[in-house]
Amino acid sequence: MSREEERLPRRFFARDPVTLARALLGQALVRVLDDGTRLAGRIVETEAYLGVPDRAAHTFGGRRTPRNAAMWGPAGHAYIYFVYGMHHCMNVVAERPGEPTAVLIRALEPREGLARMRVNRTLKRPAARLRDTDLCSGPARLAQALQLDRSLDGADLVTGESLFLERGARIAPRNIVAGPRIGVAYAGEWAEAPLRFHVAGNPHVSRQTG
DNA sequence: ATGACGATTTACT
DNA sequence: GTAAATCGTCATA
Numbered sequence: 058m059s060r061e062e063e064r065l066p067r068r069f070f071a072r073d074p075v076t077l078a079r080a081l082l083g084q085a086l087v088r089v090l091d092d093g094t095r096l097a098g099r100i101v102e103t104e105a106y107l108g109v110p111d112r113a114a115h116t117f118g119g120r121r122t123p124r125n126a127a128m129w130g131p132a133g134h135a136y137i138y139f140v141y142g143m144h145h146c147m148n149v150v151a152e153r154p155g156e157p158t159a160v161l162i163r164a165l166e167p168r169e170g171l172a173r174m175r176v177n178r179t180l181k182r183p184a185a186r187l188r189d190t191d192l193c194s195g196p197a198r199l200a201q202a203l204q205l206d207r208s209l210d211g212a213d214l215v216t217g218e219s220l221f222l223e224r225g226a227r228i229a230p231r232n233i234v235a236g237p238r239i240g241v242a243y244a245g246e247w248a249e250a251p252l253r254f255h256v257a258g259n260p261h262v263s264r265q266t267g
Numbered sequence: 268a269t270g271a272c273g274a275t276t277t278a279c280t
Numbered sequence: 281g282t283a284a285a286t287c288g289t290c291a292t293a
Contacts, residue, residue, distance in 0.1 A: 104274070113274065124289060142286030144275050161274060182277090197275050207288095240274055263275095 063224040067215050070133035074105040074151040074158040078254050079233055081149065081160055083226040085168070088203040089219050094173055096203050098165030098193050099225055102255040102262045104238045108158040113244035116157035127211045128157040135220060137210040144197035145206050149214065165193035166261040167202070174202035195263040232257045239264065
Protein backbone atom coordinates (compact mmCIF):
# COMPACT_ATOMS: atom_id res chain seq x y z
CA MET A 58 0.00 0.00 0.00
CA SER A 59 1.47 3.29 -1.10
CA ARG A 60 1.16 6.57 0.66
CA GLU A 61 0.93 9.55 -1.69
CA GLU A 62 1.41 12.62 0.42
CA GLU A 63 1.22 15.97 -1.30
CA ARG A 64 4.54 17.77 -1.62
CA LEU A 65 4.42 21.54 -1.24
CA PRO A 66 5.03 23.22 -4.63
CA ARG A 67 7.44 26.04 -5.44
CA ARG A 68 4.71 28.67 -5.36
CA PHE A 69 4.00 27.84 -1.73
CA PHE A 70 7.47 29.11 -0.80
CA ALA A 71 7.71 32.06 -3.20
CA ARG A 72 5.94 34.48 -0.87
CA ASP A 73 6.95 37.15 1.60
CA PRO A 74 8.59 35.65 4.70
CA VAL A 75 5.86 36.66 7.16
CA THR A 76 3.13 35.02 5.10
CA LEU A 77 5.34 31.98 4.61
CA ALA A 78 6.23 31.76 8.30
CA ARG A 79 2.52 31.60 9.18
CA ALA A 80 1.67 29.21 6.35
CA LEU A 81 4.42 26.79 7.35
CA LEU A 82 2.79 26.17 10.72
CA GLY A 83 1.04 22.81 10.52
CA GLN A 84 2.99 21.59 7.47
CA ALA A 85 5.13 18.46 7.72
CA LEU A 86 8.91 18.58 7.51
CA VAL A 87 10.25 15.26 6.26
CA ARG A 88 13.80 13.93 6.42
CA VAL A 89 14.77 10.67 4.73
CA LEU A 90 18.11 9.32 5.96
CA ASP A 91 20.61 7.56 3.74
CA ASP A 92 19.43 4.21 5.11
CA GLY A 93 15.86 5.04 4.12
CA THR A 94 14.60 5.89 7.59
CA ARG A 95 11.84 8.46 7.44
CA LEU A 96 11.73 11.14 10.15
CA ALA A 97 8.94 13.70 10.18
CA GLY A 98 7.18 16.30 12.27
CA ARG A 99 4.59 19.05 12.10
CA ILE A 100 6.02 22.56 12.16
CA VAL A 101 4.72 24.37 15.26
CA GLU A 102 7.09 27.35 15.57
CA THR A 103 8.74 29.63 12.99
CA GLU A 104 10.48 32.97 12.67
CA ALA A 105 10.54 35.31 9.67
CA TYR A 106 13.81 37.00 8.65
CA LEU A 107 13.20 39.95 6.39
CA GLY A 108 16.55 40.26 4.66
CA VAL A 109 18.52 43.43 3.87
CA PRO A 110 16.67 45.86 6.18
CA ASP A 111 16.38 43.33 9.04
CA ARG A 112 19.18 43.82 11.56
CA ALA A 113 18.63 40.31 12.93
CA ALA A 114 19.00 38.62 9.53
CA HIS A 115 22.24 37.09 8.30
CA THR A 116 21.75 39.09 5.10
CA PHE A 117 21.32 42.43 6.90
CA GLY A 118 22.76 45.33 4.95
CA GLY A 119 23.15 43.19 1.86
CA ARG A 120 25.71 40.87 3.41
CA ARG A 121 26.41 38.07 0.96
CA THR A 122 28.95 35.37 1.82
CA PRO A 123 29.50 31.68 1.10
CA ARG A 124 27.72 30.88 4.35
CA ASN A 125 24.45 32.67 3.60
CA ALA A 126 24.46 32.18 -0.18
CA ALA A 127 21.32 30.02 -0.11
CA MET A 128 19.28 32.92 1.26
CA TRP A 129 20.00 34.83 -1.94
CA GLY A 130 18.77 32.00 -4.13
CA PRO A 131 15.35 30.75 -5.22
CA ALA A 132 12.48 30.00 -2.86
CA GLY A 133 11.90 26.53 -1.54
CA HIS A 134 15.54 25.70 -0.83
CA ALA A 135 17.06 25.05 2.58
CA TYR A 136 19.41 27.47 4.27
CA ILE A 137 21.24 25.54 6.98
CA TYR A 138 23.91 27.27 9.03
CA PHE A 139 26.29 26.40 11.86
CA VAL A 140 26.47 28.52 15.03
CA TYR A 141 27.98 28.63 18.49
CA GLY A 142 30.61 26.15 17.43
CA MET A 143 28.22 23.23 17.82
CA HIS A 144 24.70 23.79 16.52
CA HIS A 145 22.95 23.72 13.15
CA CYS A 146 19.68 25.51 12.33
CA MET A 147 17.41 25.17 9.30
CA ASN A 148 15.59 27.84 7.31
CA VAL A 149 13.25 27.73 4.33
CA VAL A 150 14.17 30.33 1.70
CA ALA A 151 11.30 32.65 0.69
CA GLU A 152 10.44 34.99 -2.19
CA ARG A 153 12.85 35.05 -5.14
CA PRO A 154 16.52 35.22 -6.13
CA GLY A 155 18.10 38.50 -5.03
CA GLU A 156 15.60 38.98 -2.20
CA PRO A 157 17.42 37.27 0.70
CA THR A 158 14.58 36.43 3.08
CA ALA A 159 13.88 33.18 4.90
CA VAL A 160 11.94 31.45 7.64
CA LEU A 161 13.72 29.74 10.54
CA ILE A 162 12.09 26.47 11.62
CA ARG A 163 12.18 26.62 15.42
CA ALA A 164 10.15 23.60 16.55
CA LEU A 165 8.37 20.47 15.36
CA GLU A 166 5.80 18.19 16.83
CA PRO A 167 7.50 14.85 16.06
CA ARG A 168 5.27 12.33 14.26
CA GLU A 169 7.46 9.71 12.55
CA GLY A 170 10.73 8.11 13.62
CA LEU A 171 10.69 9.23 17.24
CA ALA A 172 12.95 6.38 18.33
CA ARG A 173 15.60 7.38 15.82
CA MET A 174 15.26 11.04 16.78
CA ARG A 175 15.85 10.11 20.41
CA VAL A 176 19.01 8.25 19.45
CA ASN A 177 20.22 11.21 17.39
CA ARG A 178 19.54 13.55 20.30
CA THR A 179 21.38 11.45 22.91
CA LEU A 180 24.40 10.13 21.00
CA LYS A 181 26.70 12.45 22.92
CA ARG A 182 24.66 12.17 26.11
CA PRO A 183 23.95 8.51 26.83
CA ALA A 184 22.52 9.29 30.25
CA ALA A 185 19.86 11.69 28.99
CA ARG A 186 16.26 10.50 29.07
CA LEU A 187 14.29 12.82 26.86
CA ARG A 188 10.57 13.33 26.76
CA ASP A 189 8.89 13.64 23.35
CA THR A 190 8.67 17.39 23.95
CA ASP A 191 12.48 17.56 24.21
CA LEU A 192 13.15 16.02 20.80
CA CYS A 193 12.42 18.90 18.39
CA SER A 194 11.54 21.89 20.61
CA GLY A 195 14.21 24.29 19.38
CA PRO A 196 16.01 25.05 16.10
CA ALA A 197 19.22 23.21 17.00
CA ARG A 198 17.35 20.38 18.69
CA LEU A 199 15.30 19.59 15.60
CA ALA A 200 18.39 19.85 13.42
CA GLN A 201 20.12 17.29 15.61
CA ALA A 202 17.04 15.03 15.70
CA LEU A 203 16.71 15.08 11.90
CA GLN A 204 20.47 14.91 11.22
CA LEU A 205 20.59 18.23 9.40
CA ASP A 206 23.95 19.84 8.69
CA ARG A 207 25.80 21.91 6.10
CA SER A 208 25.77 19.01 3.63
CA LEU A 209 22.06 19.81 3.15
CA ASP A 210 22.55 23.57 2.86
CA GLY A 211 20.96 24.74 -0.37
CA ALA A 212 18.98 21.52 -0.85
CA ASP A 213 15.87 21.93 -3.01
CA LEU A 214 12.88 21.15 -0.78
CA VAL A 215 10.54 20.94 -3.78
CA THR A 216 12.39 18.28 -5.77
CA GLY A 217 14.77 16.70 -3.27
CA GLU A 218 14.45 13.20 -1.83
CA SER A 219 16.18 13.58 1.52
CA LEU A 220 14.57 16.76 2.84
CA PHE A 221 11.18 18.17 1.85
CA LEU A 222 7.78 19.37 3.00
CA GLU A 223 4.37 17.78 2.74
CA ARG A 224 0.95 19.35 3.04
CA GLY A 225 -0.34 19.12 6.58
CA ALA A 226 -2.96 20.91 8.59
CA ARG A 227 -4.02 24.49 8.08
CA ILE A 228 -3.72 26.43 11.32
CA ALA A 229 -6.49 28.98 11.83
CA PRO A 230 -5.20 32.53 12.36
CA ARG A 231 -6.81 32.62 15.79
CA ASN A 232 -4.58 29.73 16.84
CA ILE A 233 -1.36 31.45 15.78
CA VAL A 234 0.51 33.43 18.44
CA ALA A 235 2.94 36.16 17.28
CA GLY A 236 5.75 37.58 19.39
CA PRO A 237 9.37 38.78 19.41
CA ARG A 238 12.05 36.55 17.92
CA ILE A 239 14.38 34.62 20.22
CA GLY A 240 18.09 35.25 20.65
CA VAL A 241 18.37 38.43 18.60
CA ALA A 242 18.75 41.03 21.35
CA TYR A 243 21.64 42.57 19.39
CA ALA A 244 19.21 43.64 16.66
CA GLY A 245 17.90 46.75 18.41
CA GLU A 246 14.39 47.72 17.30
CA TRP A 247 14.23 44.63 15.11
CA ALA A 248 14.53 42.41 18.17
CA GLU A 249 11.06 43.36 19.32
CA ALA A 250 9.19 43.02 16.03
CA PRO A 251 6.50 40.30 16.23
CA LEU A 252 8.14 37.97 13.72
CA ARG A 253 8.00 34.74 15.72
CA PHE A 254 4.93 32.56 15.26
CA HIS A 255 3.77 29.44 17.03
CA VAL A 256 0.72 27.25 17.40
CA ALA A 257 -1.17 28.34 20.51
CA GLY A 258 -0.84 25.93 23.39
CA ASN A 259 1.31 23.41 21.55
CA PRO A 260 3.65 21.65 24.03
CA HIS A 261 6.46 21.24 21.47
CA VAL A 262 7.31 24.93 21.03
CA SER A 263 10.73 26.01 22.32
CA ARG A 264 9.29 28.46 24.83
CA GLN A 265 5.86 29.50 25.89
CA THR A 266 4.96 33.11 25.10
CA GLY A 267 1.86 35.25 24.83
C1' DA B 268 47.19 35.85 10.62
C1' DT B 269 44.21 37.14 14.18
C1' DG B 270 40.25 38.07 16.97
C1' DA B 271 35.37 38.65 18.00
C1' DC B 272 31.11 36.80 17.50
C1' DG B 273 27.15 34.20 17.43
C1' DA B 274 19.05 33.18 14.63
C1' DT B 275 21.59 27.71 21.13
C1' DT B 276 21.59 24.16 24.45
C1' DT B 277 22.82 22.13 28.60
C1' DA B 278 24.26 21.69 33.18
C1' DC B 279 24.83 23.63 37.35
C1' DT B 280 24.53 27.07 41.66
C1' DG C 281 18.59 32.22 37.53
C1' DT C 282 23.85 32.12 35.32
C1' DA C 283 27.60 30.32 32.68
C1' DA C 284 30.22 27.10 29.95
C1' DA C 285 30.75 24.64 25.77
C1' DT C 286 33.09 25.09 21.15
C1' DC C 287 34.57 26.50 16.33
C1' DG C 288 33.23 28.10 11.53
C1' DT C 289 32.97 32.41 9.62
C1' DC C 290 34.07 36.95 8.42
C1' DA C 291 35.98 41.56 8.99
C1' DT C 292 40.22 43.75 9.80
C1' DA C 293 45.12 44.05 9.07
